[in-house]
Amino acid sequence: MKLWHKLLLGLAIILIAIQFIPSDLPPITTENPADLMGSGLVDGEVATLLKTACYDCHSNTPDYPWYSYVAPSSWLVAKDTREGREEVNFSNWEKIEMMDQLAILDDIISEVEEEHMPLPIYLTLHSEAKLDASQRQLIMDWAEAAMDIVVEDEEE
Amino acid sequence: MKKSSLLLSAAFAVGLLFFQAIQKPTIETHDELSMDGPKLPANVKAVVESKCYGCHNAEAKNEKSKKKLDWDEFEASKKSKQLATMSKINEVLTEDAMPPKKFLENKPEGKLTEEEKAILLEWSAGKKKKGE
Numbered sequence: 001m002k003l004w005h006k007l008l009l010g011l012a013i014i015l016i017a018i019q020f021i022p023s024d025l026p027p028i029t030t031e032n033p034a035d036l037m038g039s040g041l042v043d044g045e046v047a048t049l050l051k052t053a054c055y056d057c058h059s060n061t062p063d064y065p066w067y068s069y070v071a072p073s074s075w076l077v078a079k080d081t082r083e084g085r086e087e088v089n090f091s092n093w094e095k096i097e098m099m100d101q102l103a104i105l106d107d108i109i110s111e112v113e114e115e116h117m118p119l120p121i122y123l124t125l126h127s128e129a130k131l132d133a134s135q136r137q138l139i140m141d142w143a144e145a146a147m148d149i150v151v152e153d154e155e156e
Numbered sequence: 157m158k159k160s161s162l163l164l165s166a167a168f169a170v171g172l173l174f175f176q177a178i179q180k181p182t183i184e185t186h187d188e189l190s191m192d193g194p195k196l197p198a199n200v201k202a203v204v205e206s207k208c209y210g211c212h213n214a215e216a217k218n219e220k221s222k223k224k225l226d227w228d229e230f231e232a233s234k235k236s237k238q239l240a241t242m243s244k245i246n247e248v249l250t251e252d253a254m255p256p257k258k259f260l261e262n263k264p265e266g267k268l269t270e271e272e273k274a275i276l277l278e279w280s281a282g283k284k285k286k287g288e
Contacts, residue, residue: 099282102240103247110223147236 015071023074026081029060029091036093041149046142050090053118053129057084060091065125080119098154105143105150112136112143195231200279203272207255210266239282246280249273 036042042050056062057080068077088104096104111117113136118129131139196204204227211221214228230241248254255266268276
């Protein structure tokens, strides 16, 4: 057995072994009655943009690619989706308190404007989630208007 | 008879239009006024001025602290923006993340007293007051 054969075998064994380490990928839940999409706050193009650019990490309805089930890439997907949902989960939108909804909308404006979100590493494999300047503006204008609607609804 | 009833209903219709025309602007101005954010209560303002304003103001050298929160802008901003900011202030204070630990190493007197922290926490929780 040549040396590189041994190395290859070793690598294969390691790759198989790490598949047994649980990745804790957040589960997919299809029934989300409190989701932002059903709240009436968003529709049309902005709704589509949010679903393609944000919902893989910020909702209970991610579209997991094959490599999210294979270690070691599954660990990164699990970490990012877990942290994403902790920060904001649009599937729980209507359970979120009014003031926290406002803080989220306000953060959407700055995160999108400064291009911190969607995460650059996510965009390397999800070119469909890339937002151009006009799409970013669309989301920012929506969030700005939605903030006023959220306040008005609370006052009624 | 028919003519007069026609005239009457026409007059009624015109009157209705007129009534709606004078009604609408008053509703709109009311809406606009209520969108203005309330001013800071005096006790909150006192804490902010002594413990927060040094970094969080319009002329702040640190761009990050200015961008995150600018008290000069706060009172002038609309209600939705104020409430969003208050929610974030509440979170940061609950996590004891402000004033920053690094800042307090050089300036321990900048720390919020328990009383000051309580004032800011209660205010930023946004207890709804009736009739405001």
